Amino acid sequence: MTEFTTRRRVEFADTDQGGIMHFSRYFVFMETAEHLFLESLGTSVALELDGHRIGWPRVSATCDYRRPARFGETIEIRVRVRRKGEKSVTYDFTFTRGGEELATGQMVSVCCVLDAPEGLRAIPIPEAVARRLDGP
Amino acid sequence: MTEFTTRRRVEFADTDQGGIMHFSRYFVFMETAEHLFLESLGTSVALELDGHRIGWPRVSATCDYRRPARFGETIEIRVRVRRKGEKSVTYDFTFTRGGEELATGQMVSVCCVLDAPEGLRAIPIPEAVARRLDGP
């Protein structure tokens, strides 16, 4: 299965008064890692399809925190496709700092038309994207 | 088991370009609901104990999203203690809008000394707090 790793530093605005990265920010880190992963495959998180805006709202997001991340530290975020469904993708994430595991996460993103009359509508993953998620 | 409900409105800054509340913001809503819940019990999320700062870092956070929340909507967030351990509390959260379920979540918060020499150190939940979590 396809795998991708990105790195970023913990910013001051990511921290809270506990002196560590706020737990909600890991989800932003995961989302952006997912987007960079899709880009690395030659696709994107914000597509147009037949004049409709396509996006990937999450139906599920989880994070397990083992060690805190602190301001200024460089974190590696590894993305892996755990499961590719007809309309959704399940991603595994691993946060490490210099090889030491900080946290693991999981997200399920569903391919949706964002401007459907009823609001969001799940659709089958466009084939060009689905093929890329299978990896080389 | 003790239960608590709070309400808040989705702010503009909570939304993303998909036109819905960003999925990471549910975790902030959960955290603040947890804090208000602790307050309602007569305790607090930011304690001092024997000159040390006590906090509740999360070891786990999950959210399952069913329907999107939108700017300006009033959301109810219900907190319930699912399990009280020696050093941690597991909370269940339910997000509703006018009775309709939007999302459910779960968090495990661990009682920690925040300024321990080694960083964070888990400690038994102070008895006065533990008793209150059991409810009336």
Place this chain on the structure above:
Amino acid sequence: MTEFTTRRRVEFADTDQGGIMHFSRYFVFMETAEHLFLESLGTSVALELDGHRIGWPRVSATCDYRRPARFGETIEIRVRVRRKGEKSVTYDFTFTRGGEELATGQMVSVCCVLDAPEGLRAIPIPEAVARRLDGP
């Protein structure tokens, strides 16, 4: 000129590792105060006009910080219309805590069509809204 006051508490996620509310969060507080103010006038920040989405992007935002705000504190935010132009509104904001001034801010919001072919396009403030901004 019209004036409006709202109150909110500083959340844990609003703080940073300096132990105070992060300076960028004041801008979110201002924006939401602006929205509540517009609501109190019977209008809204997110309008539809002739099938177009109308919004109020900022062209300018300023904040001067005098005293820090801390987790759990209740802050009063006062909004005042300083100037109503043809296409924009200039707001003054005052942050206080129990009467003590914490910060002052200013924002200039421009009435825009959000889905214009060229992106954003400034338009004259719709008359029904403009009239309300003048106050009673």
Place this chain on the structure above:
Amino acid sequence: MTEFTTRRRVEFADTDQGGIMHFSRYFVFMETAEHLFLESLGTSVALELDGHRIGWPRVSATCDYRRPARFGETIEIRVRVRRKGEKSVTYDFTFTRGGEELATGQMVSVCCVLDAPEGLRAIPIPEAVARRLDGP
């Protein structure tokens, strides 16, 4: 005067339902640019001095928005020291995208002891830092 440029991409979580980067996020971009600038000078935003934690809370922050920034775009942020006072630094920021100016900003950061008994206490900028701010 010393000058520094950094680049970053607009993340999905930086956007709002107007389809553009939320105006409050520019302040986070400025802050992080300031930190990277200080690092590039061989100093840091989070110092220890005689056992005290030193930081740079802002007393003022301003941003003027000319053109919106959108998801996925790469933004250049230029930092320039406009004025170095005894206890504070005034920074100018310019946001560009491929040479086109998007926004300009300004921040005044004050060198403070963060754990003073009275809360924050402004102190003269440590000489080693002050010298570096003057540039080569």
